[in-house]
Amino acid sequence: MNVEKGKICSMQLFFLFAGFVQGSVLLVDFAIGISESQTWMVILIGLGLAIPFVLSYVALAKRFPGMNVVQINDAVYGRFLGKTLSLYYIFFFLMTLSFNIRDVGELYITFLMPDTSFIFLLVAFSATCAYAVSKGLEVLARISHLIALIGIFVPICTTILLIDQMDFSNFLPLFELPFARMLHGIHIMMAIPFCETLVFLMIMASLDKAEKAKKSILSGLLVGTVSLFIVAVRNTAVLGNTQTIWTSPSFQSTRLIDIGTVLTRMDFLIGIAQTFLIFFKCCLFLYASVTAIAQIFNLKTYIPLVLPVAGIEVILAATVFQSKVDHAEISQNAGIIYSAPLMFLIPPLTLLIAKLRNLPNKGGKNDS
Amino acid sequence: MKAYGKSFQKLFILLWLLLSILLCGCWNYREIEDLTIVAGAALDKEGDMYILTFEVIDVAGGPEKNHSSALIKASGLTLFEASRNAISVIGNKLYWSHAKMMIISEDIAKEGLVPVMDWLARDAEIRQTIKIVVSKEKTAREILEITHPTIEVVSLAMDQVFQNKDSVTSVPRVEEWKLFQDLAQPGVSTALPTVYINEENGNKRLFVSGSAIFDKDRLIGYLNDEETKLMMFVKNEITRGLITEKIEHNDIPIKISLEILKSQTEIKPVVKDDEIKFEIDMTVHGNIGEIEGYHFHLDRKGANHLEKHFEELLNKNIAAFIKTIQKEYGVDIFGFADALSARDPKTWKKVEPRWKEVFKNVEVTVNSEVHIEGAAIQKKPIRIRE
Amino acid sequence: MFRYILKILRYTALKSKNSSQDHTSNNGYNEPIPSDLKKSREIIENILHNSSDVSVHEFYFGNNRECKGALLFINSMVDKEEIHKNILQPLMYGTLMFGNDKNLDLSDIDTIKTHYISITDCLKITSLGDLIDKLLAGTVILLVDGSKEALVINTGKRESRNIEEPGTEAVVRGPREGFNENINVSISLIRRKIKSPDLCVEKLKLGEKSKTDVCIVYLKSIANPELIKEIKARLNRIKIDAILESGYIEQFIEDAPYSIFPTVSNSEKPDKIVAKLLDGRAAILVDGTPFVLVVPMVFIETFQSVEDYxxxxxxxxxxxxxxxxxxxxxxxxxxxxxxxxxxxxxxxxxxxxxxxxxxxxxxxxxxxxxxxxxxxxxxxxxxxxxxxxxxxxxxxxxxxxxxxxxxxxxxxxxxxxxxxxxxxxxxxxxxxxxxxxxxxxxxxxxxxxxxxxxxxxxxxxxxxxxxxxxxxxxFGTPYLWPIAPLNLSALKDVFIRMPLWNMTKHLSAIIWKDADYYRQAPDLKPSPYKNDNSDSKQKE
Incomplete structure (x- = not known):
């Protein structure tokens, strides 16, 4: 039935989840432009508001153990509507993936290797992702704790090194942000790091014990949030008002590390960490995309799809925005709108319908 | 499936090989010896044209020779253009990542910093830790032209001064990012260190000392060493340094240097019925670094006496200094606005439009507290047996 | 795909060609040994192409020297001293001088074996193929005229190096012995370290021509039976003319032939091999090389040295x-x-x-x-x-x-x-x-x-x-274990090595899940000698 044969344990799910949320560290920068020195607050509120939605994903996966979202859609909405919805999911996966691939490219173009060909970066990165995905979910799960470790280690390290430069009065005054902007920031926070975990609807199907999913997902969410939180606090405390003018406040703040003129230029640490984290996130998205497509077409294996989809993603990533300015603008404003119904509406709705129709019991012919 | 997996692997390897063969050695590939490493730059303006003088490190001699520097002059309508025009002089693109110093001429500082700062902030190659100083000479270029007795690259020599700023109180260290932070703060004006040339036995010597104060981004005046030190006390930027003072002890004048170990300043706005007052609470911990002569005996009592004396001194000097600034320049270089907006945003909203006026007449009280913690390695003064 | 089919075709063709030899005997001579000594001698010499190092010594024995026998051996591979003392002397003089018991039939191999040959390592064979195999392996063959059986006598002499310190893995502290080319010596080195019935040694022969002895050594209660089965399956897959070194085997049984990382480890130090056996691994000893293969291998193994422990x-x-x-x-x-x-x-x-x-x-x-x-x-x-x-x-x-x-x-x-x-x-x-x-x-x-x-x-x-x-x-164990997948208790022995008394548990990835085996008692942490009186005693 399911295209994935490998199994992951709940511990690995925890690390997968944490690593995935940490993968959005770079994207906190988008929100900083909007929520300024209140970003940390926005993160916490965003987390609080996102938890119910994330729990709804978990509940969905628990209700249909061993089934991924495409199968669930088919079961709940029937053939036609289900497939349409699944296409929406795939569209979301593909778009988000292309944004993230582009992020890596821009990271390198802007900060590390400005003269390099953009397409080369995208192709090399996507090829690496494709290689990882072709090795299967189990391999991704096995390296997840390393990624999560990097995601927590690097922010803490840089924060410690920057303690000297921090000025906590930068957080004052509290509650000065206009409500509309606060809301906007919260929406970005909910959508980008937290509710993008929608992809786990494709992954939780491979869980060996679906009952333990809730605990590991919540703790993963927490660990991921701690990373984001540390990053936001560090940026605000170090950069203060100026954090809004930089393309990447994280880079900017770590560039200020200067301990005895030897421990300087720590931004490369951020570069490495973010490459690893986004790589991981992209792998999960790519995995979700190809498994979903393979499931829709009832293929036996998703592996033949990996390279073509990765290729399409490169083209998408290279052409989807005209420039960095476009990218930031659209990600901040439009990007989170098209995904909103998928994140906030459809999963709870599916859960509700499944409950009303008492579904998984009826369709109990699935393999256990 | 297995067969496909294998061919996939082959494809993957092929892809990387193709990339590596086709694209080998392009783009960012810059040989290290081909870089023209900029150590610092001086910025002047003539009419509409910016004139940038770069001090580049000359590595041509090989490892046997001490590295020296060369000056390159280029002009352009924008800084970026000027920097690119330098290519036609030196042949290579300038490499900015290691630039330490940006010297800005008085004229440009008077016109405003923001227009020239944009490029510094925008260019990814330039580090945000580049230090910005204002030249008190006619042109900024002159600074780079002098010779330093030990370090041949003037910019690096100047950087050394800032590295050791812990021991000198009179130089504010302003790096680019700090400047932006100040400029972005509502109501706060900034201060930059100044650099000038002093003739000494016919040798031109470089001095990094004092500061230039700005109204927003426009230069409005200079502070001398002593004033700079006081300003930094208020701004809580003192880390180490000295306070030297003459005191009368049993009618004998004695000079005493207090070495500052730690200094903490807090500006507290006190708002009462629309009237804004500021209280500056300062705590200074220090060591006695030097006591002239042998008359003064540093026991607990003597130390208390000194502490009191230094406290009075700081209170008096700082209050007087703030008064002067209020009267003469009327710009908030101390960050009072910042303190007010952080602690009491409502009042700040009210006074923001007319902050300049408010600042001029605002009442400031200084409460300092000095703790003498030790007396270096000497327990008792040197005795002359008579 | 086409190539794959071709490959299969070629392989089946090869297999059918070899199959007649495969199942009957190792070298295709399945006939019984003829009872006529002359005839059998002729046949054997024919098979061996009258090779000059094959000696045939014919002799007569018995009360009246009525029996005719022949010793076949390869000159360079036997201990002549022993042949003289323990085979020829008892047979020729013994039967002649002390007379023959009437009940004993001297043309019966069993009688000769039990009554005259004073060597323990004897074996009775009936097939010509076995005879050739044993002869080439360096044993002495006794043929008796009129018997359809032959006696294989191992005189035990074999040129081999002394046990020396291995050149590749020098240690400062630890045993200095190393395996050598003789597989029996190597096995004995392992046996000497584990004197337990748990230690299993399974022998097989690989190589159509070389007939190399290969041993799988493991601890029955610790090693996963699945692993042993897998090893045997992979070893039996090997159809090759000769195995000259354990590297040959390594390349036929490894998991990832395209990878640059080795998935089979090797060592020539017995203490290292034994330590690995105690972890639940299995060793593959190959005659003719001091390098012993160990599977499964994990990446961190390369960073662990025996001396660490x-x-x-x-x-x-x-x-x-x-x-x-x-x-x-x-x-x-x-x-x-x-x-x-x-x-x-x-x-x-x-x-x-x-x-x-x-x-x-x-x-x-x-x-x-x-x-x-x-x-x-x-x-x-x-x-x-x-x-x-x-x-x-x-x-x-x-x-x-x-x-x-x-x-x-x-x-x-x-x-x-x-x-x-x-x-x-x-x-x-x-x-x-x-x-x-x-x-x-x-x-x-x-x-x-x-x-x-x-x-x-x-x-x-x-x-x-x-x-x-x-x-x-x-061999089923993730290569990056215990780093990925993560195993916290096993991390005690990865980047740092915890004290031995702390590592009570066994490597869970390799060890057989059902194996109830603990390395040591749980509370072995040493503590100073506690004696309440010690203080007062000192005072006195």
Whole structure:
């Protein structure tokens, strides 16, 4: 039935989840432009508001153990509507993936290797992702704790090194942000790091014990949030008002590390960490995309799809925005709108319908 | 499936090989010896044209020779253009990542910093830790032209001064990012260190000392060493340094240097019925670094006496200094606005439009507290047996 | 696909050709031994093509010398002394001088074996094929006229080296014995360390022509039966003419033949092998080589040395970490140098940047080419140094250090910092001998990646390596275990080594899940001798 044969344990799910949320560290920068020195607050509120939605994903996966979202859609909405919805999911996966691939490219173009060909970066990165995905979910799960470790280690390290430069009065005054902007920031926070975990609807199907999913997902969410939180606090405390003018406040703040003129230029640490984290996130998205497509077409294996989809993603990533300015603008404003119904509406709705129709019991012919 | 997996692997390897063969050695590939490493730059303006003088490190001699520097002059309508025009002089693109110093001429500082700062902030190659100083000479270029007795690259020599700023109180260290932070703060004006040339036995010597104060981004005046030190006390930027003072002890004048170990300043706005007052609470911990002569005996009592004396001194000097600034320049270089907006945003909203006026007449009280913690390695003064 | 079909066809053709030999006997001579001595002698000599080192000694024995017998052996492989004393003497003199008991039939092999031959290692065979096999393996064959059976007598002599300290794995503390080429000696070395009925030794012969003895050694209660089954299956797959070294077997049974990482480990130290057996692994001994294979292998094994466990944990832990660092330096050293100096100069401190730039000022090659040249030269030096006799080998070192290091720097061909980088890499690569091959290849790959795309290339390379390592398995055990998948309790023995009394549990990935085996009692932490009276006693 399911295209994935490998199994992951709940511990690995925890690390997968944490690593995935940490993968959005770079994207906190988008929100900083909007929520300024209140970003940390926005993160916490965003987390609080996102938890119910994330729990709804978990509940969905628990209700249909061993089934991924495409199968669930088919079961709940029937053939036609289900497939349409699944296409929406795939569209979301593909778009988000292309944004993230582009992020890596821009990271390198802007900060590390400005003269390099953009397409080369995208192709090399996507090829690496494709290689990882072709090795299967189990391999991704096995390296997840390393990624999560990097995601927590690097922010803490840089924060410690920057303690000297921090000025906590930068957080004052509290509650000065206009409500509309606060809301906007919260929406970005909910959508980008937290509710993008929608992809786990494709992954939780491979869980060996679906009952333990809730605990590991919540703790993963927490660990991921701690990373984001540390990053936001560090940026605000170090950069203060100026954090809004930089393309990447994280880079900017770590560039200020200067301990005895030897421990300087720590931004490369951020570069490495973010490459690893986004790589991981992209792998999960790519995995979700190809498994979903393979499931829709009832293929036996998703592996033949990996390279073509990765290729399409490169083209998408290279052409989807005209420039960095476009990218930031659209990600901040439009990007989170098209995904909103998928994140906030459809999963709870599916859960509700499944409950009303008492579904998984009826369709109990699935393999256990 | 297995067969496909294998061919996939082959494809993957092929892809990387193709990339590596086709694209080998392009783009960012810059040989290290081909870089023209900029150590610092001086910025002047003539009419509409910016004139940038770069001090580049000359590595041509090989490892046997001490590295020296060369000056390159280029002009352009924008800084970026000027920097690119330098290519036609030196042949290579300038490499900015290691630039330490940006010297800005008085004229440009008077016109405003923001227009020239944009490029510094925008260019990814330039580090945000580049230090910005204002030249008190006619042109900024002159600074780079002098010779330093030990370090041949003037910019690096100047950087050394800032590295050791812990021991000198009179130089504010302003790096680019700090400047932006100040400029972005509502109501706060900034201060930059100044650099000038002093003739000494016919040798031109470089001095990094004092500061230039700005109204927003426009230069409005200079502070001398002593004033700079006081300003930094208020701004809580003192880390180490000295306070030297003459005191009368049993009618004998004695000079005493207090070495500052730690200094903490807090500006507290006190708002009462629309009237804004500021209280500056300062705590200074220090060591006695030097006591002239042998008359003064540093026991607990003597130390208390000194502490009191230094406290009075700081209170008096700082209050007087703030008064002067209020009267003469009327710009908030101390960050009072910042303190007010952080602690009491409502009042700040009210006074923001007319902050300049408010600042001029605002009442400031200084409460300092000095703790003498030790007396270096000497327990008792040197005795002359008579 | 087409190629695959062809392959299968070719294989089946080969199989059908061999099948007649396969099942009947090892060499196709399945006839029984003829009772006529003359005839059998003729046949045997024919089979062996009258090889000159095959001796046939005919003799008469019995009360009246009425029985005719023949000894067949290969001159160089038997102990003649023993033949004289324990075979010929009792048979010829014994039967003649002390008379023959009437009940005994001297043409019966069993009687001869039980009454006259004073050697324990005797075996009765009936088939000609077995006879040839045993003869070629170096035993003495006794044929008696009129009997359809033959006696195989092992005189036990075999040329072999003494037990010496192995050259590849020198230790400061620990046993200095090493395996040698004789498989029986090797097995005895293992047996001497584990005197337990648990130790299983399963023998099989591999190689159509070489008939090499191969032994699988494992501890029955600890090793996973699935693993043993898998090993046997993979070994039995091997159809090859000769096995000359354990490396032959390694290449036929490894999990990832395309990977640059070895998935089968080897050692020539008995204590190391025994330690691994106690972890639930299985060893494969091959006759003719001191290198014993061990499966499954995990990546971190290469960073663990037996000496870690013999010395106290602190230094051992530091050495572990140093070995890991060395591996990183040896693979990434030149690549990072190139990436930093060519792509990311902003990451180098200013003063270092200036001195590197000054050092490279006169160098005519681009940095990447310079690095290629240097590590290539280093590999040449290393290869040359290994092959040469010791005395000459030292000159190579001097020539390498002086000529290639100093002179090329002075001539301005190579920058001094490059020399430092390459020598650091070279030294580091010797710290992890088991991964030398993967380290060398990775070094070239990473250098190429760094030359193409700087830090980005290196990071992508690292990611691919990480994914590759994670996806590898060795006989079912994940290669990067216990790092990925994570096993916290096993991490006690990865980057650091905890004290022995602390490591009570067994390696759970390798060990058989049902095996109820603990390394040691749970509370062995040593503590000072407690005696309530000791203080008062001292006072008295």
């Amino acid at each position: 013999y010395s106290r944990p602190y230094l051992a832990s530091i050495m572990r970490i140093i070995r890991f660092l060395s591996y990183i330096i040896s693979t990434l050293g030149p690549a990072l140098y190139v990436a930093l100096t060519v792509f990311h100069q902003e990451l180098i401190p200013t003063s270092l940047l200036i001195s590197i730039a000054e050092g490279r000022e006169r160098v005519p090659f681009p940095a990447i080419l310079e690095a290629w040249l240097m590590i290539f030269t280093f590999d040449i030096l290393r290869e040359a140094g290994i092959r040469l006799p010791k005395a000459v080998g030292q000159t190579i070192g001097i020539v390498g250090a002086l000529v290639l290091g100093q002179a090329s720097v002075e001539a301005g061909l190579i920058s001094p910092i490059m020399v430092i980088v390459v020598s650091a890499t070279a030294i580091a690569s010797f710290a992890v001998p088991a991964q030398t091959d993967s380290g060398t290849i990775l070094r070239y790959i990473f250098l190429a990646l760094a030359g193409i795309a700087g830090g980005f290339g290196v990071i992508m390379g690292l990611l691919v390596t990480l994914i590759h390592l994670t996806s590898l398995r060795s």
